[in-house]
Amino acid sequence: LDLTTTIGNYTFANPLMNASGVNCFDKDELDAMVASASGSMVTKSATVKPRPGNPEPRYADLTLGSINSMGLPNLGIDYYLDYVATYQAAHPADAIFMSIVGTTFDDNIAVAHRIQDSDFAGLTEINLSCPNVPGEPQTAYDPAQTVKILDALFSFFTKPLGVKLPPFFDLAQFDQMAAILNRYPLAFINTMNSIGNGLMIDAETDTALIKPKGGFGGIGGAYAKPIALANVRAFRQRLNSNIRIIGTGGVHTGRDVYELILCGADMVQVGTALHQEGPQIFARLLTELQAEMTRKGYTNLPEFRGALKTL
Numbered sequence: 001l002d003l004t005t006t007i008g009n010y011t012f013a014n015p016l017m018n019a020s021g022v023n024c025f026d027k028d029e030l031d032a033m034v035a036s037a038s039g040s041m042v043t044k045s046a047t048v049k050p051r052p053g054n055p056e057p058r059y060a061d062l063t064l065g066s067i068n069s070m071g072l073p074n075l076g077i078d079y080y081l082d083y084v085a086t087y088q089a090a091h092p093a094d095a096i097f098m099s100i101v102g103t104t105f106d107d108n109i110a111v112a113h114r115i116q117d118s119d120f121a122g123l124t125e126i127n128l129s130c131p132n133v134p135g136e137p138q139t140a141y142d143p144a145q146t147v148k149i150l151d152a153l154f155s156f157f158t159k160p161l162g163v164k165l166p167p168f169f170d171l172a173q174f175d176q177m178a179a180i181l182n183r184y185p186l187a188f189i190n191t192m193n194s195i196g197n198g199l200m201i202d203a204e205t206d207t208a209l210i211k212p213k214g215g216f217g218g219i220g221g222a223y224a225k226p227i228a229l230a231n232v233r234a235f236r237q238r239l240n241s242n243i244r245i246i247g248t249g250g251v252h253t254g255r256d257v258y259e260l261i262l263c264g265a266d267m268v269q270v271g272t273a274l275h276q277e278g279p280q281i282f283a284r285l286l287t288e289l290q291a292e293m294t295r296k297g298y299t300n301l302p303e304f305r306g307a308l309k310t311l
């Protein structure tokens with residue numbers, strides 16, 4: 001079966017990759033992604049300077065997913081630029097993604113300049129949806145701030161650029177956000193980030209599971225799947241066809257991958273399940289995706305991409 005998928009001038013052998021923040025913090029984790037069966041990979045969202053992140057416990061596995069308030073721990077943009085420079089020299093034909101984020105408007109611009117001025121030849125994902133920087137609202141929930149950042153970025157950034165979005169829950173919000181995004185030459189959007197500011201409790205101690213923010217953290221995993229399917233579908237229905245879509249949220253089986261593509265996804269990222277199962281999950285997901293395609297009589301992704309039926 002043909003699992004190739006394309007974003008702009010980049011073609012990937014298959015649509016699977018990690019979600020930023022999972023299995024991509026340092027060289028060891030990134031090398032494990034390179035060794036996996038994934039079609040591509042993305043680095044942990046990088047800030048201008050390294051960050052230790054929030055106090056622990058800041059992550060917990062849940063029966064139906066995960067909760068995290070990591071607080072943007074990362075080794076800084078220079079570390080990840082070094083890693084991708086080495087990677088590109090060794091894999092000139094394979095494109096990977098770098099994720100960037102700023103805790104202020106100026107930092108978003110500064111970290112983007114670092115990529116623009118580098119030899120990085122892959123795709124850049126700017127994170128407009130980190131829910132766990134105390135005191136900082138998720139950028140993409142503020143339309144004016146989103147416009148301000150995208151106006152500034154596209155005044156100098158010429159490399160392929162996409163945005164990582166938080167989930168939206170109202171059709172008017174889909175309309176408003178899509179109208180903004182359609183004004184820019186985006187290579188892709190990635191929908192979605194974790195569902196911000198959930199809360200889970202330890203039954204023995206009646207205590208919040210994680211320490212930061214009084215236990216509030218982003219929710220991923222099975223809890224996220226219905227929201228991710230809807231966000232992929234809603235943006236596919238609203239965005240210009242030249243803006244591709246990466247679908248993220250709730251992937252645990254090949255059928256989950258299939259359903260995000262059915263809703264319109266070009267690439268599919270795996271977060272919580274990758275954290276819980278490890279990079280060998282990609283070989284399992286590819287086997288299961290191909291089994292589902294065969295069951296449905298498809299031999300490639302465009303045959304069923306966006307083909308969700310409604311009653």
Ligand SMILES: C=Cc1c(C(=O)O)[nH]c(=O)[nH]c1=O
Pocket residue numbers: 021045068069070071072073101127129130131132133193194218
């Ligand atoms: C980059 C910060 C993020 C984090 C974090 O580092 O707390 N967790 C998420 O679930 N999504 C994010 O975008």
